Amino acid sequence: MGVKSPAFLGERLRHLREDRGLSQAALARRLGISASYLNQIERDQRPLSAAVALRINAVLGVDLRVVSHEEEGRLIADLREALADAGVGPEITTADLQDLASTRPALGQALLALHRRARAATERAEVLSAWGDGRGEGTVPLPLAGGAPLLMPYDEVRDFFYDRHNHIAELDDAAERLYLDGRLVLEARSVGLERLLRDDHGVRVRPLDAAEVAPGLLRRFDPASRVLGLAPGLNEGQRQFQMAAQLAFLEHAGLLARLIEAPLLGSAPARALARIGLAAYFAGAVVLPYGAFLEAAERLRYDIELLGEAFGVGFETVCHRLSTLQRPGAPGVPFIFVRVDRAGNISKRQSATDFHFSRVGGTCPLWTVYEAFAQPGRVLTQIARMPDGRAYLWIARTVTHRQGGFRAPGKTFAIGLGCDLHQAGRLVYARGLDLGDPEVATPIGAGCKVCERADCPQRAFPPAGRTVLVDENRRRFEPYAAL
Structure with missing residues (x-):
């Protein structure tokens, strides 16, 4: 293009x-x-x-x-x-x-807005129909007055971060000022964050008791007692992250409020969700300050595991932070970051490039992110080519989050980190790969409903707008243009 x-x-x-x-x-x-x-x-x-x-x-x-x-x-x-x-x-x-x-x-954006309105109207009609025939019992119908939001809150937040190329300069600058002003020292972040919370905000940090811990709860702040409770079992990097996130709410409430007034955040739920996301961004910027982290990333050729060892954080945290390094005048490699579960649900998605995550039809089964589940703990690489000809280098590995004791359910995700192929030479993961051979690339797509690859053997269903002829000999979909 x-x-x-x-x-x-x-x-x-x-x-x-x-x-x-x-x-x-x-x-x-x-x-x-x-x-x-x-x-x-x-x-x-x-x-x-x-x-x-x-x-x-x-x-x-x-x-x-x-x-x-x-x-x-x-x-x-x-x-x-x-x-x-x-x-x-x-x-x-x-x-x-x-x-x-x-x-x-502008015309393209107007067409998208019309499509979102039509989709919202269809969803309202389906809910009202369910109520009319008794299938909606126990649910709350979508309101007619005022209409439904054109985008889901997480879509609004995703577009907000896309619009900023996944880089929030104000929060990165605020985090680095903690180090420049001597309020934090990189080698003693935990001690420094506890001191900042205690001396500047009157907040005491303590571990949560076992009886206080609920599934998924990592921290609990009581504004009345000024106590921040942290879940037991957090490693040092996770404790730092949770303390820094609370510091964002306490020390930068005004900045967060200004940032979430962006036009792209048109609903109250989206603004509330964005506020949490921005506090997490600040926390990542405190634990992995921009200048020091970028210098280490370039020196180590973006080796994720070596970066994790150097800064005391996990694989997922490093990948997430790498996707935010787009400071004007001092950018890192523009990355795409994604986290998926075994069912293919994408629970995190960030992109500093024009790579697009499909909202319909799922994602591509040929994507190496799914292969990671078959080889847990191993770092996999893939050169993948999209239907428009753009090629990417993808790195994928599983991570497991576990809280509690025996029989406590854990959560396993596959983490994917990708970049445009022309940037791949800067990464250690390009070693041994022939980046110039077009035959090396695996043809993938954004999702079966929008993918143009009619001859893909892994299609779940044909592209939208096509009919299907079942070939019993070939035992797969054979798409043809609709008559």
Whole structure:
């Protein structure tokens, strides 16, 4: 997919400027151009020249053309899913979607909004129908007044983090200031965090008693007694993370409140969920401060297990933090991070790239993330190619979370970390792989309902908009264009 023409980058430039709190006049001064010229660029009345694009990269730390390319890829993937969900067949090609996303992105977003409204209306009708025939007994119908939210809260939060390329600069800066100001020392984070909570916020940290521990409970804060209880059995890195998360709520409540007022968080549940996610982001940034962690990641060639040993944290924590290292002027490898269970449910998903997680039709069974369950504890690698030609290097491994004693159920997940293939040479996991051989890549897709690979032997069902001819000799789906 080609890079978007510079003539259509005005909206993105305006968004970046406003996100950094700059007026047109202030940014124009930094770029060395007139405010009227910048105004014309933002309104797409003047093309963005290569010289100005380079200045923007130097001033804002962002290659505007690459950023727009990534957003274009996400829009294409969302449109493809919407069409599949609506049962539209293969007559709408990838080239058609690329043209729409590149030249009329606002129209593409409007089509997505219409699809979400239609889907919400269908869901309301199904619930009301269930109530009408008695199947809805014991449930609460979706309200007619005001309508249903166009996106589920977690989708709103996902889009919020996508919009920021999974990097929250304000929280990273706040976390690093703890070290720069001498309030924390990397080698003694636990002691330092307990001291900060006690001296600055009057909070005492203690372990929870066995009787106080509920399934899944990691910490409990009592604002009346100013006591933070931590679940027994947490390792040192987990204790640090939980203390840092509580510190975010106590010390940066105002910053969290400002961040969740973003337009993409349109519902109260989404804002509440985003607040928790942002506190967790801050905690990760405290335990793994940006500068020190990025330096170690580059020096160790992104070896996840060596990074875990160096900072005293687990495999999943390292992977999650690696997916956030997109500071302007000092970026790490742009990663995709995902956590799935044995049933294929995706419980965590973050991306600093244009890789898209399907909301319909599940994910691809050929993805190495699922193979990790068959080889627990081993780090697996895969070069995977999507239907649009983009190739990625994926790393996958299982992790197990367990609380309680004998017979207490544990939770096993597969963690996946991926990056664009052109970045793979920076990773230790590329050793021994022929990154230039197209035959090495495994063809995968975002999910069977949206995947264009009609000849895949692992299809669960044919693509949306196609009928199926069952071939008894080949014993698999044989998709044909609908008559």
